[in-house]
Amino acid sequence: MAEKEKIGFVGVGNMGAPMVRNLAKAGVPVLAYDLNPAALESVTSESNIVTGASSLAELGAKCTCVITMLPTGADVREAVLGEGGIASKMPEGGIVIDMSSSEPMGTKELAAELEARGLHLVDAPVSGGVPRAVDGTLTLMTGGADDVVARIAPVLKPIGKIHRTGPVGSGHAAKALNNYLSAASLAATSEALLVALKFGLDGAAMADIWDASTGFSNATRNKLHQHILNEKFAAGFTLKLLAKDVGIARALAEQLGVRADHLDHISALLGEALEELGEEADHTALYRYLERISEGA
Numbered sequence: 001m002a003e004k005e006k007i008g009f010v011g012v013g014n015m016g017a018p019m020v021r022n023l024a025k026a027g028v029p030v031l032a033y034d035l036n037p038a039a040l041e042s043v044t045s046e047s048n049i050v051t052g053a054s055s056l057a058e059l060g061a062k063c064t065c066v067i068t069m070l071p072t073g074a075d076v077r078e079a080v081l082g083e084g085g086i087a088s089k090m091p092e093g094g095i096v097i098d099m100s101s102s103e104p105m106g107t108k109e110l111a112a113e114l115e116a117r118g119l120h121l122v123d124a125p126v127s128g129g130v131p132r133a134v135d136g137t138l139t140l141m142t143g144g145a146d147d148v149v150a151r152i153a154p155v156l157k158p159i160g161k162i163h164r165t166g167p168v169g170s171g172h173a174a175k176a177l178n179n180y181l182s183a184a185s186l187a188a189t190s191e192a193l194l195v196a197l198k199f200g201l202d203g204a205a206m207a208d209i210w211d212a213s214t215g216f217s218n219a220t221r222n223k224l225h226q227h228i229l230n231e232k233f234a235a236g237f238t239l240k241l242l243a244k245d246v247g248i249a250r251a252l253a254e255q256l257g258v259r260a261d262h263l264d265h266i267s268a269l270l271g272e273a274l275e276e277l278g279e280e281a282d283h284t285a286l287y288r289y290l291e292r293i294s295e296g297a
Contacts (some may be wrong), residue, residue: 004064005064005065005151005152005154005155006029006031006062006063006064006065007023007028007029007030007031007063007065007066007067007155008030008031008032008033008053008059008060008062008063008066008067008086009023009030009031009032009033009066009067009069010032010033010034010056010059010066010067010068010069010070010079010086011034011068011069011070011100012032012034012039012040012042012043012069013034013036013039013069014130014133014236015069015126015130015133016034016069017039017042017043018130018133018134019067019069019133019138019159020032020043020050021043021046021047021050022133022136022159023050023155023158023159024046024047024049024050025158026157027049028049028155028158029049029050029051030049030050030051031051031052031053031059031062031063032044032050032051032052032053033052033053033055033056033059040052055084056079056082056084056085056086056088057084057085057086057088057089058089059086060085060086060087060088060089060090060094061089061090061091063090063094064091064094064095065094065095065097065152065155066086066090066094066095066096066097067097067099067155068080068096068097068098068099068100069099070100071100071241071244072100072101072102072244073098073100073101073102073103073106073107073110073172075100076098076100077106077110080096080110080114081113081114087114087117087119090117090119092117092118092119093118093119093120094119094120095119095120095121095122095148095151095152096114096119096120096122097122097123097124097152097155097156098110098121098122098123098124098125098172099124099125099126100125101125101172101175101176101179101241101244101245101248102123102125102172102248103172103248103251103252104123104169104170104172104173104176104248104252105169105252107121107123107143107168107169107171107172108168108169111168111169120144120145120148121144121168122142122143122144122148122149122152122168123141123142123143123144123168123169123170123171123172124140124141124142124143124144124156124162124171125140125141125171125174125175126138126139126140126141126159126160126175127139127141127175127178127179128160129235129236129237130236130237132160133159136158136159136160137161138159138160138161139160139161139163140156140159140160140161140162140163140171141163141165141170141171141172141174141175141178142156142162142163142164142165142171143164143165143166143167143168143169143170143171143172143173143174144167144168144171145167145168149162149164172248173252175245176245176246176248176249176252177249177252179242179245179246179249180245180246180249180250180263180267182218182219182242183242183245183246183266183270183283183286184266185217185218185219186218186219186223186283186284186286186287187266187269187286187290188219189210189215189217189219189220189223189224190219190228190286190287190290190291191290191294192206192210192215193206193207193224193228193229193287194287194290194291194294203224203229204225204229207220207224207225207229210224222235223235223284227284228284228287233281233282233284233287233288234282234284235282235283235284236282237282237283238279238280238281238282238283239270239273239274239277239279239281239282239283239285239286240274240279240280240281241283242270242283243267243270243271243273243274246263246266246267246270247267247270247271249263249267250263250264250267269286270286272289273285273286273289273290276289276292277289
């Protein structure tokens with residue numbers, strides 16, 4: 001049960017911080033760690049049941065369950081198995097919950113290495129962005145052994161809803177493919193808007209029509225009015241991270257021998273946009289890149 005687990009949390013950035021806050025609101029004590037002292041201070045200063053760890057080794061030693069919310073699978077591996085990492089001091093039977101967007105095959109390898117140490121790995125990447133991280137309604141695509149997932153279910157309840165995907169690694173596969181679909185709908189919606197505007201149609205009206213019709217998607221519902229038509233481009237998820245996730249999906253298709261032409265195209269498109277717009281660009285700024293290249297058509 002959640003009250004019997006000692007919870008650690010690594011990575012209290014845009015997504016991690018509200019997740020920690022929701023755990024605290026639910027009365028779950030959290031020992032947090034982040035390389036950014038200011039980010040760590042932000043969450044520890046808000047609640048007397050969220051405290052900061054001085055190292056990953058301390059986190060592992062004091063916690064039976066550690067959640068990681070880091071940029072890449074390589075970062076997770078380093079945090080868990082690197083020198084002085086979480087696994088160096090974690091007690092036998094401990095659980096690492098990787099809620100980052102990591103490579104499925106790498107996750108399976110990490111799980112095997114942790115199993116040899118008497119530790120468990122669950123992959124539970126999230127979908128919903130910062131707004132749903134704040135209100136605790138994230139979708140948790142969760143891979144791992146049934147008994148281990150059952151053990152951590154109360155821990156994850158304040159963060160979002162568990163959707164079982166299968167054995168370890170399957171959650172990360174599901175997340176990468178989900179983000180490919182999200183990217184594809186964003187690209188298609190952006191191109192449709194460019195054509196509509198060129199023809200003289202009203203963009204806001206078209207956004208409403210598409211969202212009420214068979215062309216609706218997350219892009220029509222949550223991005224056109226909110227971030228593209230008003231040119232805010234501030235959904236809170238970078239183009240760099242979206243390109244990384246779609247790249248994971250593309251690599252998975254290649255590893256499995258699946259031809260995926262549209263996936264190849266979207267992955268390449270995101271890479272081109274990232275090169276032009278820069279690593280800090282919001283993923284909705286893909287529209288700006290498509291707008292520029294459309295002018296030369």
